[in-house]
Amino acid sequence: MAILKVIEVLANSDKSWEDATNNAVEQAAKSVNNIRSVYINEQSAQVKDGKVTEYRVNVKITFEVI
Template sequence: MAVLKVIEVLANSDKSWEDATRNAVKKASSSVKNIKSVYLNEQSVTIKNGEVDQFRVNVKITFEID
């Protein structure tokens, strides 16, 4: 039987929400092993001078505990 744990991670990108999600997984995988899935919980953007500045995501990362 597998035991899974979920952590919540916030990340951003100046390119896209997809890139922000990749950034979250890349950063989390530097200290968390056995990542199984990512649930995109929330998306938002910041605005600077009337333009989209940063894409932000709040993701839930599920990983298996050894």
């Protein structure tokens, strides 16, 4: 039986929400092993002068505890 744990991570990108999600997973993988999945909990963006300048995600990352 596998034991799974979930952490919540905030990340951003100046390119896209997908890139922000990848950034969250890459940073989490530096200190967390056995990542199984990522769930995008919330998306938002910063706007300046009528243009999106930053994409932000709040994700839940699930990993197996060994």
